[in-house]
Amino acid sequence: MPSKKSNSATAFCRICFKKFTRSTVKTLLYKNNHVCPSCYAEMGAKFTRFSHFHTEFTAIFPYNQKIQTMIYQFKGCGDIEMGECFLEYILPLLKIRYRNYVLIGAPSAASHNQKRGYNHVEFIFSKIGIPFIDALEKIGERKQTDCTVKERKKVGQFIRWKNGVSIRGKNVLFVDDVFTTGSTAKACLALIYKHHPAKVRGLVLAKAEKT
Secondary structure, three states: OOOOOOOOOOOEOOOOOOEOOOOOHHHHHOOOOOOOHHHHHHHOOOOEEEEEOOEEEEEEEEOOHHHHHHHHHHHHOOOHHHHHOOOHHHHHHHHHHOOOOEEEEOOOOHHHHHHHOOOHHHHHHHHHOOOEOOOEEEOOOOOHHHOOHHHHOOHHHHEEEOOOOOOOOOEEEEEEEEEOOOHHHHHHHHHHHOOOOOEEEEEEEEEOOOO
């Protein structure tokens, strides 16, 4: 039987379910944290910078086994509490770095959002506390994980800009959960640049290593 999350006042890690021992600098600074220092260390935050489609990106984590499991639990299994864990210790930094930006997320199919009860990308990155603009939408039910590399390169055919959305003159932060081939990011950025933003940067939870 899987462990159950506690609703009591005792603080437990939402990943490993172990009781917090507030004996580290992190746990003293972040009183309402949901991730224990041990689990956060396994997540392996690196803040890797890279460039893609004329845009400076930052990947917060490597796409390691810990992050893969967490994303699957949050996105695939509908565990909304897991969404609180990804940015927990770094939110103050992100709030400062992107304070003059608006968010645009990579779209997911409306039916998938409805099934899980939330848009996973918006849920995670809205914690930064800057405006989220619902500018992009996905056409159809295609899942990137079910596509070949060749098929992923055609993803632009299934993403479109929503009518009436304007970002002219705004600083845009494009966000997504995982950067793999870069096809989705390229398709989204191509649409974003067509609408005359002042500046565009990219932020992803994790970046997969090329194989």
